[in-house]
Amino acid sequence: MLNLTYSYRIYPGLDQEAQMLDWLEQCRRVYNYALAERKDWINSRKCLVNACSIKQEYIIPADTPYPDYYKQQNALTKAKEVIPELKAVHSQVLQDALKRLDKSFKFMQERGFGFPRFKKFGQYGSFVFPQFKSNPVNGFEIKLPKIGAMPINLHRPIPDGFEIKQVRVVFKSSGWYAQLILQSDVAVPEPMPHGEPIGIDLGLEKFLAVSTGKLIERPRFFVDLQSKLRWLQRKLRNKKKGSANYRKVQVKIRALHEHIYNIRREFHFLTAHKLCDIAGMIFAEDLNLKMTSRGMLAKHCLDAAWGSFLDILKWVSWKRGIYFAKVDPNGTSQTCPQCGAHTRKKKLSQRVHHCSECRYTTDRDVAAAQLVMQRGIVAVGQTVILPVEEGCLETPMKQEISSVKKGSPRSTRIG
Structure with a gap:
């Protein structure tokens, strides 16, 4: 299995750009809330029952399970009923924000340091569409779910035999970019000496x-x-x-x-x-x-x-x-x-x-x-x-x- 990532410049309209900026902000809020939930659970287990901190203490019941990715993903459905802004965002895009946080915790456990930090305003710069039923690129346009079609600068063609599995939309100071994650069943051997x-x-x-x-x-x-x-x-x-x-x-x-x-x-x-x-x-x-x-x-x-x-x-x-x-x-x-x-x-x-x-x-x-x-x-x-x-x-x-x-x-x- 061979994976490639091609990055292209995209040109969204004013309404599309405002919508994507709002999606980034909603993903940031979901990320920060999930991080705070995990951090509070961890802090509530640091002190012994008979040796509570004199400064502050997190009162979380002892039988409360650890809020892992799957529990937070299930809670996301209930959160959409309370927060209507989350309904405007593609469901898999919000789930990817939780998955990104889960990867950060797993990476921290492997290294032994690097606790995930909260994202300030403007620090969350990308969101991902994890799967597509059909090719989103048609000619010189790319069609994203719930956002619509927009021009894309295909400065190099997509290789034959590769399918678009994911699309990551990235916001930089120079503009918007779409990173296409391409996949093929071709097996490429490693170079020999x-x-x-x-x-x-x-x-x-x-x-x-x-x-x-x-x-x-x-x-x-x-x-x-x-x-x-x-x-x-x-x-x-x-x-x-x-x-x-x-x-x-x-x-x-x-x-x-x-x-x-x-x-x-x-x-x-x-x-x-x-x-x-x-x-x-x-x-x-x-x-x-x-x-x-x-x-x-x-x-x-x-x-x-x-x-x-x-x-x-x-x-x-x-x-x-x-x-x-x-x-x-x-x-x-x-x-x-x-x-x-x-x-x-x-x-x-x-x-x-x-x-x-x-x-x-x-x-x-x-x-x-x-x-x-x-x-x-x-x-x-x-x-x-x-x-x-x-x-x-x-x-x-x-x-x-x-x-x-x-x-x-x-x-x-x-x-």
């Missing part, structure tokens, strides 16, 4: 270092536009909250954030395609991205968005038939890729790798990328023949790599 291997190392001094020696500069997406964002936020602070001028500045801030997101995403896609042009196998470090989002360099790490880039690189590699895998990142900066000797721990200011054993000298990030490539080749069972410099003897690292002969052997020159 083949072709020329490369390793990549992500960093802040250079965004990307390739094992071939190529370095890619890191654009400052957020940092370069931070002064403009700070200026807009200062203007927003001086406006009366809820006024027309307040909302105008909010629109400009949202547009700037969307612009930063778009240029960052475009750079990631272009970089991923450039890597796929020169390789048949791509190996990257399995980074602990949670730790990189903390500390004094957190803003720059989040601006580089390494996690988003690796996800995009994985998708582009799969789409183009390139093998992609992650390897252990430990010790990539303290191990020589030429002889395998462990060097002294480098400071962040030290940007050159110089091995005292084999005298191999190269850029620090390039050396780490070469070691990443070697570990990836060992993992997939290929054979590597490293160049032997003058005075550089065979080391256990070389012998270990050369002894792996699973699959078809190949030779790769590094440096």
Whole structure:
């Protein structure tokens, strides 16, 4: 089963836009009410019966069951009788708001942190039609239940053999978008290791270092536009909250954030395609991205968005038939890729790798990328023949790599 998501720009009329904005607001209210119901139930079970809090306590009977997705979905039918605004919204759209909250709780339980938060006004930006009886796209129009037909910009055709299973309507500062979730029964095999291997190392001094020696500069997406964002936020602070001028500045801030997101995403896609042009196998470090989002360099790490880039690189590699895998990142900066000797721990200011054993000298990030490539080749069972410099003897690292002969052997020159 193959799933694809295509995003298209849609152009609703004034009445349709007002209706969709009202749907977003009703979904937000349902989401917040369901979250408050679950939160109150959880808080009522925190204290013991003989040790109640002196500040506040949630009085909920002990035999009240936990308000899970199915109980809240059944209660939604009764809520429509009390709140007539909910009747105007498609029933499955409201159910998807509850399903989104349920997924957030399940994700929190898996990770152990990240309790779902309440959505403020304007923070709920999409709703989903989970199923369709027939194709909603007819020519250059898309017909949505209870909303009607509206123009759609089909800048690329829908692939043959795919059916539209779901439609997600997204509201951004630049306009409305329809994300079509396409499904086909075609089974696409995963790419197998083949072709020329490369390793990549992500960093802040250079965004990307390739094992071939190529370095890619890191654009400052957020940092370069931070002064403009700070200026807009200062203007927003001086406006009366809820006024027309307040909302105008909010629109400009949202547009700037969307612009930063778009240029960052475009750079990631272009970089991923450039890597796929020169390789048949791509190996990257399995980074602990949670730790990189903390500390004094957190803003720059989040601006580089390494996690988003690796996800995009994985998708582009799969789409183009390139093998992609992650390897252990430990010790990539303290191990020589030429002889395998462990060097002294480098400071962040030290940007050159110089091995005292084999005298191999190269850029620090390039050396780490070469070691990443070697570990990836060992993992997939290929054979590597490293160049032997003058005075550089065979080391256990070389012998270990050369002894792996699973699959078809190949030779790769590094440096």
